[in-house]
Amino acid sequence: MPELGRAALILCLGLSLYATVAGSLAARERRRRLAVSAQNALIAAFGAAAVASAVLLSALARHDFSFTYVADHTSRKLPTLYALSAFWGGQEGSLLLWLLVLLGYASAAVYFNRVAAREVIAWVVPTLGVIASFFALLLVAVANPFQTQAAPADGLGLNPSLQNPYFAIHPPMLYLGYVGLSVPFAFAMGALLSGRTDERWIVATRRWTLGAWTFLGVGQLLGAHWAYVEVGWGGYYGWDPVENAALMPWLAATAFLHSVMVQEKKGMMKVWNMLLVVLAFCLSIFGTFLTRSGIITSIHSFTQSSIGPWFLGFICLITTASLLLVFKRLPLLRAKTKLESIISREATFLYNNLLLVALCLTILWGVTYPLLTQAVLGQTVTVGRPYYDFFLRVFGLPLLLLMGIGPLIAWRRASWSSVRRILGIPAAVSLAVGGALIGLGAGSSLPGLFAYSFAAFVLASILLEFVRGTMARQAVAGGGYGAAFVELVARNRRRYGGYVVHAAIVFLAIGIAGSSAYQSTYETGTKALMPGDSVTVAGDRYVFRGLTVRPNVGNHRELRAAFDVYSGNTYLGRQAPGQNFYFREQQTSSEMSIASSWLTGEDRDMILGGTTKTGGVFVKILVKPLINLIWLAGFIFVAGCLITLWPDAREVRRLAERYGEVGARVRA
Amino acid sequence: MTTFGLVLGALLAIGCVVAVSRPFLREPALAADADRLYEPDAAERRRLSLAEERDRALSALKELEFDHRTGKISDEDYRTTIGPLRRQAGDALRALER
Incomplete structure (x- = not known):
């Protein structure tokens, strides 16, 4: 039923345009029924997008190759999970997912805030309507997923690197993050347009921002793990432009989540917060543009397409309009107080913001530099890994240190003597860890040494915060330390959930430093390894036993090279790196073999580079210390975010009382 | 367009129109003051x-x-x-x- 899909998309476009026009008119002329009608249009547009998505999913599940999209991205033998995942495997489908998620967020955000932020919501609806209209227009006019053809006998199949379980979850997670940033953007614009620049819009969007930020963070980690296990190069982040495109809005949103606390506590940084919201949202659109336009060379860019100019136009429009609006409302955004001391919590948030934004803009420069050189000089000059690694150290290491210092400094002002006293224990732990590492011979990498020492500093400061907080709580409330600990976290979810997230970032930093600065590598030279040959890497012996082939495993053929691994005389197990050849797609994918030690956090990675006619192999072996801390960090990150996101009844009551919502009628 | 698709598309369109016009259907005649958006x-x-x-x-x-x-x-x-x-x-x- 491609017609139903097309009709649903046209309907979605019409409803989004109505929400924009009617919503603007209603907000401008303060017409209540029209405003509710515009809200309903946005929710109905979500229904229409859901119907369009259901039609596409149904066609993918049924292998209905009369849909050009289905024929281009699936084949008969493609497992059902991957056939359904092809929904976001191509341009048209991924744009439809963008629209679906956007309208889902928009409907939920408008519905749940229709009372709490009723003055702002009237302008939020048309703002979200503009974004939805853009994506709906693209789907109707430029990238329609419901184009049909005479059904071929079989489809072209799905890119082999996308035939991985991570593909079923990584892109939706990223989209939930990218698109989720539309909500704080719309509320910020709503606040500016309505002239209600108090804290209402921040209160209304706090959890939406944090949720989007969580999804974006988890999505990136899943993407990193996918790249690690599937792409077959032994790395997890290659500073690829599309990877950077997801990192940039996450960094901007991280800065916002910190600086917004300064606005809540002190009424400062209002302009800065508006600019950060605009930056995060524009970067999320820019990320979609990079991925979907095919303008850059990236393993994630699947196609050249004509949507680039549309996205560029939209980015220019929203950036200009948002900045003009911020400029127009500057008098309303004046800070009520000033920074009292450069040694205070708010000052550390300011430093952290500057470093995060500097890192974000440095990455943006690296991503756009090839485009600019192409436009200006006529030749593409790319910036490579050394550029990004350098700036990651320059900005990342001080950021890591600040993560330990910030929570220990009081709001408003702190004297040098109290700072020295409070930082004494973490500093001593940090120095001890640094000294121990040098003593153990790990001083070969200076950035690695700094990263570990700073990580120890942060972990010590987090632990101290929990210990001191629990003791203080126990002293006030009595009872046991366990109950005091639970009460402490429950009463201050943002603060202590935030500390858990900080701990996750520390584990991430340790994992990155360990796996990159202290990695051991072996690569077969010109002479292939023959059965019985062995090599030694990082003290372990790898003995090649021979090649095996499974000619028909579903939709592909498997080739594996078997290696037995020994540490001294102890047998550690068998590893079998290989390659899969996909019949329909006529493509080969590298299948890396990973042996993880959950005790030490180390991975032994083996990549099959090639084979000879005589049964020899070329392999690459990588030993990555502590890499599993990166994935462990993901779980800690989610736990911290959940603590922070968990609703607090006390806070809900306080805000309801503040904004006079008790007994308020449900009127827009 | 198949009949089934046509019927579903028409139902979807009707549902959307009803949803959008609902505020006006529920309160067809209102004085200007009663139709004002809340403004502090x-x-x-x-x-x-x-x-x-x-x-x-x-x-x-x-x-x-x-x-x-x-x-x-x-x-x-x-x-x-x-x-x-x-x-x-x-x-x-x-x-x-x-």
Whole structure:
């Protein structure tokens, strides 16, 4: 039923345009029924997008190759999970997912805030309507997923690197993050347009921002793990432009989540917060543009397409309009107080913001530099890994240190003597860890040494915060330390959930430093390894036993090279790196073999580079210390975010009382 | 277009039109005043601003007490900071009661 899909998309476009026009008119002329009608249009547009998505999913599940999209991205033998995942495997489908998620967020955000932020919501609806209209227009006019053809006998199949379980979850997670940033953007614009620049819009969007930020963070980690296990190069982040495109809005949103606390506590940084919201949202659109336009060379860019100019136009429009609006409302955004001391919590948030934004803009420069050189000089000059690694150290290491210092400094002002006293224990732990590492011979990498020492500093400061907080709580409330600990976290979810997230970032930093600065590598030279040959890497012996082939495993053929691994005389197990050849797609994918030690956090990675006619192999072996801390960090990150996101009844009551919502009628 | 698709498309369109026009169907004839969007007056805006100020000051006081108990703030810093914060919270509370 491609017609139903097309009709649903046209309907979605019409409803989004109505929400924009009617919503603007209603907000401008303060017409209540029209405003509710515009809200309903946005929710109905979500229904229409859901119907369009259901039609596409149904066609993918049924292998209905009369849909050009289905024929281009699936084949008969493609497992059902991957056939359904092809929904976001191509341009048209991924744009439809963008629209679906956007309208889902928009409907939920408008519905749940229709009372709490009723003055702002009237302008939020048309703002979200503009974004939805853009994506709906693209789907109707430029990238329609419901184009049909005479059904071929079989489809072209799905890119082999996308035939991985991570593909079923990584892109939706990223989209939930990218698109989720539309909500704080719309509320910020709503606040500016309505002239209600108090804290209402921040209160209304706090959890939406944090949720989007969580999804974006988890999505990136899943993407990193996918790249690690599937792409077959032994790395997890290659500073690829599309990877950077997801990192940039996450960094901007991280800065916002910190600086917004300064606005809540002190009424400062209002302009800065508006600019950060605009930056995060524009970067999320820019990320979609990079991925979907095919303008850059990236393993994630699947196609050249004509949507680039549309996205560029939209980015220019929203950036200009948002900045003009911020400029127009500057008098309303004046800070009520000033920074009292450069040694205070708010000052550390300011430093952290500057470093995060500097890192974000440095990455943006690296991503756009090839485009600019192409436009200006006529030749593409790319910036490579050394550029990004350098700036990651320059900005990342001080950021890591600040993560330990910030929570220990009081709001408003702190004297040098109290700072020295409070930082004494973490500093001593940090120095001890640094000294121990040098003593153990790990001083070969200076950035690695700094990263570990700073990580120890942060972990010590987090632990101290929990210990001191629990003791203080126990002293006030009595009872046991366990109950005091639970009460402490429950009463201050943002603060202590935030500390858990900080701990996750520390584990991430340790994992990155360990796996990159202290990695051991072996690569077969010109002479292939023959059965019985062995090599030694990082003290372990790898003995090649021979090649095996499974000619028909579903939709592909498997080739594996078997290696037995020994540490001294102890047998550690068998590893079998290989390659899969996909019949329909006529493509080969590298299948890396990973042996993880959950005790030490180390991975032994083996990549099959090639084979000879005589049964020899070329392999690459990588030993990555502590890499599993990166994935462990993901779980800690989610736990911290959940603590922070968990609703607090006390806070809900306080805000309801503040904004006079008790007994308020449900009127827009 | 298949008949089934046509029927589903028509039902979807009708559902959307009903949803969009529902506010007008529920309240077909309204005086202009009753159709006005809620907008706080100057007094309400002032109350809200004061409530935010009060909450900010009370939260800062709570934070200061906690930081002092955990040893993050010295007695001297505590004494110099608590006075202005108490005044700020008191001013906001008094203004709200007026």
